[in-house]
Amino acid sequence: MKHSISDRLFSIIIAAVLALIAIVTFFPFYYVLVVSFTEPSEYLSKPFILFPRQWSFQSYEYLLTTKSFVRALSNSAFLATVGTACSLVVTAALAYPLSRRRMRGRRKIMMMILFTILFGPGMIPSYMLVRDIGLINSIWSLIIPALASGWNVILMRGFFDSIPTELEESAAMDGCNDLSIWFRIIIPLSLPSLAAFGLFYAVGYWNQFFSAILYLNQPEKWPIQVFLQNMLITATNSELNSDVYAQPPPSETLKMAAVIIATVPILAVYPFLQKHFAKGAMVGSVKG
Structure with a gap:
């Protein structure tokens, strides 16, 4: 043509x-x-750099030898790993029984979950709840209130609906109880969906910012995003004191290096979950 x-x-x-x-x-x-990656002396001598003549890892080395930065990085790593694991367990444990018709009152529970999607509590009620259960200034204040997403529960419930009930019946005939069926049959069959939702949860926990500002008062407990924001709006990086380097690199190169370090871990996760992501992201969208 x-x-x-x-x-x-x-x-x-x-x-x-x-x-x-x-x-x-x-x-x-x-x-x-x-x-x-620009050499500090070259950065100070040029107002604008598109391609440095000399590459340097000094900014990265300085940041990774700074206790405050490494502590913030470890806080975010704790949120992304422990928080994601807890969220996957709670989401799967809630979605599976809701997908079985023999469960009593599942429609009422689904309506309550749907209500949380349509109507959010707002900042002040959320803060009062976290305060009343004693989680203020605790790293768990960023995990427990965000353990399960109503939308993810509904999607995973749709995936569990697609698993034939005959598998459960045959396992029950072999002597398996409900908990054993969930661990030995349902969870292995749900790995693609768990990988997809795990990626969603991990990105959310790694990017925790506003909740951390509300609930965490001590800088020692800040995740990397809050630490990076404080670093970007500060003219100097006086809070960054390396145990190895006496003279810090220019503040701008440190800020750029911090942005890269805060971005790379989540980007590095995608290649490992890519084979499961396309299949898992469609869970519950097609039935029949």
Whole structure:
């Protein structure tokens, strides 16, 4: 099929516009990466750098030898691992019985879960609840209130609906109880969906920011996102004291390096979950 000149011209214009948008979108990330690897002396001598003449890891080495930064990084790692594991257990344990018709009152429970999706409690009631249960200034204040997402529970319930009940019946005939069926049959069959939801939860916990500002008063318990925000709005990085380096690199190179370090861990998770993500992300969307 031949295309007219106007069609070709239109395709060229669309391709050029999309390429321009891609460049504009990618450039900030490129600039942050370049500045983070720039030699401090070169950065101080040039107002704008697109490609450094000499690459340096000094900013990264300085940050990773700073107790406050490493502590914030470990706090976020704790949230992303422990929080994700707890959320997956609670979500799967809640979604599975709701997918079985023999459970009494499951429709009422589903309506309550749906209500939490449509109507949020707001900042002040959430703070009062966390305060009354004694979680203020505790790292668990970022995990327990966010253990389960109503939307994820509904989606995982749809996935459990697609598992044939005959598998459970045959396992029950072999002497398995409900808990054994859940661990030995349901969970192994649910690995794609658990990988997808685990990625969603991990990203959410790693990016904890607003809740950490509300509930955590001590800087020692801040996750990396709050620490990075405080670092970016501060003109100097006096709170960063390395145990190895006496003279810190320029504050801008430290900030750029901190942004990269805060971004890379979550990006590194995607390749390992990619084979499960496409299948798991569609759980509950198609039935029949």
